[in-house]
Amino acid sequence: MQFEDVAYKINIKQVGGFLKKNDAESQEKLILKGITGIVLPSEMLVMLGPSGSGKTTLLTALGGRLGGHLAGNITYNNKPFSNAMKSNTGFVAQDDVLHPHLTVTETLVYTALLRLPKTLTKEQKSQHAEAVITQLGLSRCKDSIIGGGLLKGISGGERKRVSIAQEMMINPSLLFLDEPTSGLDSTTSQRIVFTLWELANGGRTIVMTIHQPSSRLYYMFHKVLLLSEGNPLYFGKGSNALDYFSSVGFVPSVAMNPADFLLDLANGISFDDSCEDEIAIKQTLVCSYKENLSESVKSEVGSDHNQVHDSIDHDKKLKRWSSTWCQQFDVLFRRGLKERRHESFSVLKIAQVLLVAILCGLLWWQSDTSRHLQDQLGFLFFYCGFWVTYPVFLGIFTFSQDRAMLRKERASGMYHLSSYFMAMTLGDLPMDLVLPTVFFIITYWMVGLNPTPGSFFSGLFVLLYSVLCSKGLGLAIGAVIVDIESASAFGTVLTLTFFLPSGFYVQNVPVFIRWIKYISINQYSYKLLLLSQYKPGETYTCGNNKTCLVEHFDIVKTVGLDGLATYVVAMTIMLVGYRLIAYFALMR
Structure with missing residues (x-):
């Protein structure tokens, strides 16, 4: 590798308002100043x-x-750098970016499956990973988890050798x-x-x-x-x-x-x-x-x-991708399931959902339609509020945790962005849907909602569908806004904005701001939940023991009990649209 007169400069953003400098020199800084060398x-x-x-x-x-702004000439066997x-x-960064819950062997086997040529079988790739483990002296800790943060794992030196082993996988x-x-x-x-x-x-x-x-x-x-x-x-x-x-x-x-x-x-x-x-x-x-x-x-x-041998182009036939798209998806899907399950099903999250579910069941205990329609409507709105806000923030934090790993592996040309995104999306489905399902089952019977199978399963479907839409919104926010604090603040404001005009708190929304409810996940999920529980012509006991129609109740009348297909299509557009925004933001 030769490098001649390598220079690099960056543009410095000026601060200070009226006091900032206007000269050109203050806007650029030269980091590298004509460096030359060779390594054989x-x-x-x-x-x-x-x-x-x-x-x-x-x-x-x-x-x-x-x-x-990189200047100069850098060549590898007299060839410029290519994808x-x-x-x-191999490129080993200063920070060891590794999945904390995977073992050393799992980490290197998954790397081998992604980076070694597709002409090799899975068994051959696993054997190669074992050989690298032995070569770098990692046999003693090969069955230990990587660890990190508050999770105890292998030592710092072993983590560094694992990072080196990942790059040594491709020899x-x-x-x-x-x-x-x-x-x-x-x-x-x-x-x-x-x-x-x-x-x-x-x-x-x-x-x-x-x-x-x-x-x-x-x-x-x-x-x-x-x-x-x-x-x-x-x-x-x-x-x-x-x-x-x-x-x-x-x-x-x-x-x-x-x-x-x-x-x-x-x-x-x-x-x-x-x-x-x-x-x-x-x-x-x-x-x-x-x-x-x-x-x-x-x-x-x-x-x-004139003395270099063109070994890179002839002895090693370079290809852009070492594995097919389907192979990448398969490996990333299985690795994601193994890594994310520890976080998604942590004791804290399970306890949080169960505690809220039991508390809701006790507060709205047996609020049957005939006597407590207002309470049921309030509970269904709480359903929407909780299971729209909660997934949004899960989605916001998803890419902040994966960003370093994604940047590292994509820079090494390990997989397509689309294979990662599809594996992440489908791999998260079980973990995204299990806790809402448990929450729904506990609260549905404690509150005393419509006991018919049709109402139960349609209500469950609406809840899970809103969770997926909300998770997509969170992914879009987290991908577009890189700074996690800014993304969280924006997510908070946005969910509150969607929350308020959804038909429960305000029945008479002014015309000039009424458009907000048409882009609100809360609005659509609340409407569909009402449709899952109540039908036109259904009655409840109103004042002085009179019998009144449910659709004439103020809140129900505002939201309505029609337009099922329209609302399902609107949520489908959100489900796909938010994830497309997240994908294109990641491409950026």
Whole structure:
């Protein structure tokens, strides 16, 4: 892999109103400033530098995952980066994005099923996953869950090795790693780097960033790239770094870790007797690199152009997708069921639904139509309110939890977005519908609603249908509004807006705002629930023991007992429409 004069700049959003600057320089910031280098098979290139020096930005650019204003030339065996190459290049991010409830074996087997060629059988892919587990020393914890947060699982070092194992599944010839030793103790860090060193010696190309390695780690590095504020200060063999800086006048005053010395220089700290400040030291090092190293590095990159073997295009026939759409759907569906069931059927959620159901049953105990029509209407409206609001917020939080995983796996070219979306939609159906069904069964008989089978099953259908529509609305909000706090606030305002004009609280809605009820899920689900319980001509006992028609009751009269087909079609449009909005928002 060669990279020549790589530069990257970003636009900075200005704040401050009337006090903001208007000059062009304040709107752009140069992150990378013309970086050149080359890394060959069986070599490990390590990028060093202080925080904010551009290490992760450069690594992301080299891994083909950085958009925006990227300049320069990056080639792989003299070929530009392509989507087909993405699924055959390993990239391990700094944060370990893993499913917490899956075991190590399950995590890697699912990865193998998605990333290995479709010409292999499931058994062969599972065997390959087992081989990678053994290769990276994960046999001891292979049956343990990943864990995370408050869920106890494997250790931090083991989590990092699982992340590396996921990328090793495709046997990549080029592997990128961002801070693979971050947050780990020195012994675990050495084990991780030694594993990578062995992989490099096996013929792979390893490129990674490390913040502050120990001296034991430093001497494993084949090549070192030192960065400071986006400028290259050194590129070459790690063993030659101290000699180079000595030749330009920077010598450590005491025996020390070479990595610490390089990082001090990158921060503008020198241990000699000069009185230069940090800025002057950095400028001196940048100029020294341009005068002494820049041309030799560029000549090394240029001389290698004619010596590479076109192994990527011929030895490995790259394909955009390793598995078919149906295979992707099958794997994602089964993985989603196994992972989401722990959250959807948590003790807290089950207890919450059961408690509300029992409380409602006691409050509306045996509110039969003949004597307590008002109470029944209130209970049916509560049905709508609770089972519209609750699924909306479940949907809002769905993508916030999956976004990091989706971004990681889609960047690796593991599956189509459509296969993920369909697997998520269908996989969530059992978990979305079980708790409302239990709630309905408990409350229906405690409240004393219409006992006929037709009314029971039609009422259950309406409730579940409204749950699906509301979940779709929540998915759309969560996909369109990335910030979870903003999405929650918007969801709260929207559900309240739909709640109020639905026919129970306000019977005479002003004409200029009446249109809101026609886009309200509450309005449609309430109307259909009334139709499931009452029929035209049905009576109830009104004042002075008189018999009155149900359709003449104020609330029922406002909502009406007609238009069944129209309301079902309207909810069907919402069911499909909200999910289409969510899908296209995810594509963005």
